[in-house]
Amino acid sequence: MAIDQRKVAVFAGAFVLRLVLVFLFPSLPDLLTGRVEVSTPVNSFKRLQEGLFLYTRNVSPYDGGVFHQAPLLLPLFALLPDVTQYPLPTALFFFGVDLVNAYALSTISDSGQSVKSRLHSAMRKHIRWDGASVAAWFLFNPFTIATCLARSTSVFTTSGILFAVSNAVEGNSINAMLAIGFASYLSLYPALLFVPVLLLCYDFHAEKSKQSLNTTVFVLQHTAIFLGSLTGLLAISCLITGNFWEFMSATYGFHLLVPDLTPNVGLWWYFFIEMFDSFRAFFLGVFWLHLASYAGGLTFRLRRQPLFIVSSLLGVFAIFKPYPSISDASLYLALLPLYRHLFPLMRYTFFAISALLYSSLLGPAFYHLWIYAGSGNANFFYAITLVWSLGLSILLADFLFAGLRDEWEQDHPEAQGKEVKQV
Amino acid sequence: MSATQGDVKSLQAQDAPDAPKSVKRAPPPETSQAIYTRFKVIAAFWAVIIFLGFPIWWKTTSIYRAHLPIQDMLEWANGKTCRPVFPLEIHLMTPTMQLPESQHLLRTTQHALDDLNEFAAHHLRLKLVNDSSALNVEQREKASGTDAEEADIALTVRVLSQDDLPAPRSYLHAETTQLDIFYPPNQAPIPSSSNPPLSVFIAQELQQLYWEEKATIAHVLSGETGNLDSISPQLAESISRRFRRSMKYADTYHLSFSLFTPGSAPSSWDIEAAVQEYLAPLLNEFASISNFTIDTQVQLYASFSPMAPSPVFEETEAAWTLQKEDLSAFINAAEWPLNPSIGSGPTLNFILYVPSPSQSPLVVKENHASSWIVPQWGGVFLLNPPLSSDSTNPSHLSKDSLRPAFMTFSHQLLTLLGTPTTPSSLPLRLQALVRVRAASLLLSASSTMGSLARLTESLPSIPIPATVASSVSDTLSHLSAACTHMKHGRFSAALANARIAEIEAERSFFEKSMVGQVYFPDEHKIAVYLPLLGPIGVPLIVGLMKELKRIVATLKARRANAA
Numbered sequence: 001m002a003i004d005q006r007k008v009a010v011f012a013g014a015f016v017l018r019l020v021l022v023f024l025f026p027s028l029p030d031l032l033t034g035r036v037e038v039s040t041p042v043n044s045f046k047r048l049q050e051g052l053f054l055y056t057r058n059v060s061p062y063d064g065g066v067f068h069q070a071p072l073l074l075p076l077f078a079l080l081p082d083v084t085q086y087p088l089p090t091a092l093f094f095f096g097v098d099l100v101n102a103y104a105l106s107t108i109s110d111s112g113q114s115v116k117s118r119l120h121s122a123m124r125k126h127i128r129w130d131g132a133s134v135a136a137w138f139l140f141n142p143f144t145i146a147t148c149l150a151r152s153t154s155v156f157t158t159s160g161i162l163f164a165v166s167n168a169v170e171g172n173s174i175n176a177m178l179a180i181g182f183a184s185y186l187s188l189y190p191a192l193l194f195v196p197v198l199l200l201c202y203d204f205h206a207e208k209s210k211q212s213l214n215t216t217v218f219v220l221q222h223t224a225i226f227l228g229s230l231t232g233l234l235a236i237s238c239l240i241t242g243n244f245w246e247f248m249s250a251t252y253g254f255h256l257l258v259p260d261l262t263p264n265v266g267l268w269w270y271f272f273i274e275m276f277d278s279f280r281a282f283f284l285g286v287f288w289l290h291l292a293s294y295a296g297g298l299t300f301r302l303r304r305q306p307l308f309i310v311s312s313l314l315g316v317f318a319i320f321k322p323y324p325s326i327s328d329a330s331l332y333l334a335l336l337p338l339y340r341h342l343f344p345l346m347r348y349t350f351f352a353i354s355a356l357l358y359s360s361l362l363g364p365a366f367y368h369l370w371i372y373a374g375s376g377n378a379n380f381f382y383a384i385t386l387v388w389s390l391g392l393s394i395l396l397a398d399f400l401f402a403g404l405r406d407e408w409e410q411d412h413p414e415a416q417g418k419e420v421k422q423v
Numbered sequence: 424m425s426a427t428q429g430d431v432k433s434l435q436a437q438d439a440p441d442a443p444k445s446v447k448r449a450p451p452p453e454t455s456q457a458i459y460t461r462f463k464v465i466a467a468f469w470a471v472i473i474f475l476g477f478p479i480w481w482k483t484t485s486i487y488r489a490h491l492p493i494q495d496m497l498e499w500a501n502g503k504t505c506r507p508v509f510p511l512e513i514h515l516m517t518p519t520m521q522l523p524e525s526q527h528l529l530r531t532t533q534h535a536l537d538d539l540n541e542f543a544a545h546h547l548r549l550k551l552v553n554d555s556s557a558l559n560v561e562q563r564e565k566a567s568g569t570d571a572e573e574a575d576i577a578l579t580v581r582v583l584s585q586d587d588l589p590a591p592r593s594y595l596h597a598e599t600t601q602l603d604i605f606y607p608p609n610q611a612p613i614p615s616s617s618n619p620p621l622s623v624f625i626a627q628e629l630q631q632l633y634w635e636e637k638a639t640i641a642h643v644l645s646g647e648t649g650n651l652d653s654i655s656p657q658l659a660e661s662i663s664r665r666f667r668r669s670m671k672y673a674d675t676y677h678l679s680f681s682l683f684t685p686g687s688a689p690s691s692w693d694i695e696a697a698v699q700e701y702l703a704p705l706l707n708e709f710a711s712i713s714n715f716t717i718d719t720q721v722q723l724y725a726s727f728s729p730m731a732p733s734p735v736f737e738e739t740e741a742a743w744t745l746q747k748e749d750l751s752a753f754i755n756a757a758e759w760p761l762n763p764s765i766g767s768g769p770t771l772n773f774i775l776y777v778p779s780p781s782q783s784p785l786v787v788k789e790n791h792a793s794s795w796i797v798p799q800w801g802g803v804f805l806l807n808p809p810l811s812s813d814s815t816n817p818s819h820l821s822k823d824s825l826r827p828a829f830m831t832f833s834h835q836l837l838t839l840l841g842t843p844t845t846p847s848s849l850p851l852r853l854q855a856l857v858r859v860r861a862a863s864l865l866l867s868a869s870s871t872m873g874s875l876a877r878l879t880e881s882l883p884s885i886p887i888p889a890t891v892a893s894s895v896s897d898t899l900s901h902l903s904a905a906c907t908h909m910k911h912g913r914f915s916a917a918l919a920n921a922r923i924a925e926i927e928a929e930r931s932f933f934e935k936s937m938v939g940q941v942y943f944p945d946e947h948k949i950a951v952y953l954p955l956l957g958p959i960g961v962p963l964i965v966g967l968m969k970e971l972k973r974i975v976a977t978l979k980a981r982r983a984n985a986a
Binding site: 271276279281282284289293297299300301411 | 454470475
């Protein structure tokens, strides 16, 4: 059981590292919680505490206009001891969630779905990392550590997505649908992943089952499970908050209408600060449709590699969703090592990684200049978020190129390793 | 963005770099499956655009323009719908005359009046009233205020005979709307005479009473007094001066009474009782014209502005004096907390200044006045209270000591609100103000309607919310109601309607969602749409064009094959 030992070492190491950070720098979690790069209005732990305070005093948690997260988080966190007096249990809980996410990742990696699916088999199968390495890549990523220490609630969405995928590649399609339903319930945008996850499930079952699968029945079944899980979660939320429309408008309405323009690493806030009021509604529609339109196109183009669709869409979300944070980027980066075999085909990794490093170092500095020192203005920080998005876009585009090249080489085995040109 | 679209990509193999580059090889033919995939990808993007994008674009950028009665609005603005007229009903009582004599007097007086009148819009109509008790008249007057059908009684003229009078004489009651005419019995009108001197006298008296009001209304209606030849330049000047000094009409005025003193005393005043006793009756009379809110303040250690010249002691007067031309610097606007406006309406400031004992008494040098008016702003009163034995100001100002100040403030308030200065009867002056305000509100609401109509016609891109349309229809209905009331001499009702019309007109004109887009021409929309939609749109459109070309080519090829 050598692999298991490595995995245990990775998990234990990640756990100890987080523990050490918390004990060496006791103020670090609170500092990170207040950073705009980590905490957005829809995943901030501070806002969660505000909602929790109202909830435990039997006031509607959405009354203050501060809390915009799913109501199911409230009873969950009400079980944990008060974070201001005993921060450790909450921290340990978040460490646990991180480890569980890493476990899901290693499961996905071990399934080998990334190199060989029903309709596709990569040309460079031999170049790959095992589950322990993929988990280590995720767990020791500074972005993941920062998200975990900041106790951002987007880790639950991450869990939902990763478990949906890991269950799908293992054939537990019902669990996969429930998990994607849970993720969509928490953050709305994972609903766009429904089709690729469904494809993953379908491919698994189509490969395993002897007789041909009835596609329509399969799709209807799984859609029903997905919608059922969503309905169930919404019903429970309704029981918790009491007022259905208030909670819908405070959570999903908030995601859709983007009323809070607190700076974050995304592209929306600055654009909507500058937008004429009368065009605000129109451009909200444009931005959301832009985000959503990738789902259809990528799904058709990459039909043969459903997991690759999921990864690419997560990259698109990390760039173009309304309230992105570094946790979204960390999720996308966590899926990249599954495609270790594509790394040789990528062309701009140096440039993309430089841009990401550059912006993650300069971003906090420019934010400080703008907000605290007063010697800069909003454009400073916005410029850096543009660079960040540019870096991610290059990475995403390069990654897509590599994936397509790999697919093309499978169709044209004679051209493997040759120079190619896009026409 | 285009790089993420795997759809427009196909890959072409080339030789290794060491091979000669001149040798061009055609790309390997695309499989039909790849072509089909590309078609699906492009279709997916365009499906989102067509089925979601265009409806959202249509829904969020369409401009709601409620229907406005443009023609009606313009006609109101041009004065075609309503010419304001002022038929004043005057009751004539002749307790000492026989009925035929009275009727003759009425007829001849009306004749004389019509001869004197040169301003057709404003005319006086006499009406004989038989029951002659003055008490009854007042009751009737009250009753007619509530009765919508009867015209307001502008004035009651009582013609009484009095012995030992050389010539007719008139007496105007200051507190009521009553004019008494006394005539020597020998001048009693004889039915045969066509132009009895008594009639002429009454007509002249009436003309005198309404002279300033007529001039004012003519000024309001035409913007100048030029169309009345007989108005003296002095009167015209005084009217336009009154317009300059008085506040613009507002539905609600805010009255702010402030006690300023440079020392520590007086530190309190009986302001509530004083306002209640001296001012409240006047404000009640004004209730039909405007509403009032009141606040008060006491400011101790209020020093003069360092720029203002300090008072000079005048030996001959035994008083400290202020130069008339320095009065404008008297108010220390920088340091005295005098808010320009509290709440919605404009603020009228009334300042009671108690000078320090070392500078008391303080008066204006030229005319020893202790008060003056600040045009369109308020009034100042210098109160010099009797000093106590140790030569300090009293620490409290009683209601009685405030009396002169409040009498002055009342007068200043009347002036600031634009009340005509003649005649001497306050009720008559207020009535005149009612008519003047009704006329000016009618005109201003009408012209606002006209502006709104022109605005909406000249800017087809601004939205017109339903609230604006309802405000406009409210305005128009109240305007026509005001016009009808005016025609029948019911001026209080006309004013009430005109006030609502004005409020609604202002509301519709200054509707926020409409004004926001006034300065947003169509050309700017390119600048709004293009920066984002251009980069997104170009690859999508190019992809669509290529695909359509391919489909057309395939169809042609198929047809050629078939042929």
